Amino acid sequence: MFFLLIIILVVIQFFRPALNKSKQAYPNDISRVYPLPDKVQGVLRTSCYDCHSNSTTYPWYAHIQPVGWWLAAHIKEGKEELNFNEFGNYSRRRQQSTLKAIASSIKDRAMPLDSYTLIHEKAKLSANDKELVLQWIEQTKDILSKKK
Amino acid sequence: MALAILLFSACNSGIKDTSNTGKATDTLQTGSTVKTVEAVSPTKGIVTEYLNLKNALTRDDDKNAALAGNSLVKALVLVDKSSMPTEQAKVFADLSDDAKEHAEHIGSNAGNIKHQREHFETLSGEIYDLVKAGNNTGQKLYYDNCRMYNDGKGGNWISETKQIQNPYLGKDMLTCGVVKEELN
Numbered sequence: 201m202f203f204l205l206i207i208i209l210v211v212i213q214f215f216r217p218a219l220n221k222s223k224q225a226y227p228n229d230i231s232r233v234y235p236l237p238d239k240v241q242g243v244l245r246t247s248c249y250d251c252h253s254n255s256t257t258y259p260w261y262a263h264i265q266p267v268g269w270w271l272a273a274h275i276k277e278g279k280e281e282l283n284f285n286e287f288g289n290y291s292r293r294r295q296q297s298t299l300k301a302i303a304s305s306i307k308d309r310a311m312p313l314d315s316y317t318l319i320h321e322k323a324k325l326s327a328n329d330k331e332l333v334l335q336w337i338e339q340t341k342d343i344l345s346k347k348k
Numbered sequence: 349m350a351l352a353i354l355l356f357s358a359c360n361s362g363i364k365d366t367s368n369t370g371k372a373t374d375t376l377q378t379g380s381t382v383k384t385v386e387a388v389s390p391t392k393g394i395v396t397e398y399l400n401l402k403n404a405l406t407r408d409d410d411k412n413a414a415l416a417g418n419s420l421v422k423a424l425v426l427v428d429k430s431s432m433p434t435e436q437a438k439v440f441a442d443l444s445d446d447a448k449e450h451a452e453h454i455g456s457n458a459g460n461i462k463h464q465r466e467h468f469e470t471l472s473g474e475i476y477d478l479v480k481a482g483n484n485t486g487q488k489l490y491y492d493n494c495r496m497y498n499d500g501k502g503g504n505w506i507s508e509t510k511q512i513q514n515p516y517l518g519k520d521m522l523t524c525g526v527v528k529e530e531l532n
Contacts, residue, residue, distance in 0.1 A: 293446035297470050304466060 212265040217272035220256040220279075228288030234343060240336045244284060247312050247323040251278030254285045259319065296344050303337045306330055390431045391482055393423040395489070398475050399508050401454065405468060405515035406522065410461040417454030417464070424448050432482065439481040443474045450474075465516055469498070472505045479506065479531055488532055494525035504528070 230236060236244075250256045251274060262271050282298055290298065305311040306325065317324045325333070389395075401416035424447055429437055450471040454464045476491055490507045497503035497516040505515050512525040 291442060291445055293443050293474065294449060297446050297449065300470065 215265060215269075216263070217268050219258065220254065220272070220275050221258075222254040224254075226254070226285040228286055230284045230287035233288035234340050237332075237336065240332055243325070243329045243333055247325055247329070249284065250316070250320075250323075251275050252282045252284055254279075254283065292344065292347065296341065299337050299341050299344070303334055306333060389482060389486065390428045391436070391478060392487075394420065394427060395475065395479065395487065395506075397423045398471070398506065401451075401468065402472075402505055402507065402515045403513075405461070405465060406513040406518060408461060408518035410464060411458045413461070413464050413468075414455050414458035417451045417456075420451040421448055421455060424451065436478065436481040439477055443477060447471055447474045447478075461518075465497075465503075468505070468515065469503045472503070475506055476504065486532070488530070490527045491529040491531060492525045493528045496521065496524055506531070 226232070231241060256271075256275055258271075262268050282302070287295065287298070302311075307330075312320075312323050312325070397416055397420035401413055401420060404410075404412035404416055424444055427440070429440060432440060450467040453467045454471075457463045457467075479489065487508065490510055491504060492507050492512060492514075493502060493504050494514050494516055495502045503516045507513065510527065512523050512527070514522050514524050517524055
């Protein structure tokens, strides 16, 4: 029984999910379509981009299955909800709603996920980080609402 | 025409209790003629599912809200854009992907009615814009507002009844709100 488990564990290592890594430039990245101060971008990169952009910084254990599969599923789901690299492609209304959703998930502490910050200590948002991002969201929403 | 029938049957698959102008539905169900279906506004299915959703929220019923959310996604996908007036088709193109997103979230958030209501708020504004941009749907609708929702920021919704039934506060404060505008 134990032996079988080992064999299974070895075999699944050969089934690697495609990595979410891309070095291309994104013309529709949020930083290209709206003003994005460096500080805010820094926070987004550290705390959000692993699951909400086209390039993830993987920890070593991401290369071990089934952890890698689990992460891949998470990232896929995250990108469907919001991909900062594609933000400019969203309709004006979806941009508006997405910004609103980012703000409310930060306020409700729904994001970043606890399961993520447990390991990524740096991704935790400080009170100051939250303030920065929320302010930037308000400004960006203003710009958006003037655009028709 | 086939699409219209498909759309119509899809729209009626949800929960039953809303349609005021149930005439067309009846005709279709008895199978006598399809002509009546043509006369129905293209957004009818969307509005019906939206109202089902709204009514579930007034009852604090997150499970049926989720079902209605999923039916609304279908209605948004199946809607016959070509039969919309030009102005409405433009508005629809602008809001459909976002409205779908909200409806999907409501569909997947049974158990979290607070979150469903957050999505419902933006969705309501979109359905309002869509209805406003169209011609008469034949259904009398009311655009209501409750100032208490969301810490005093307020929230709007569309209703088929003049009597206020609040989808944001539900049973806690069912009659909180005022009619802001009568539609159609």
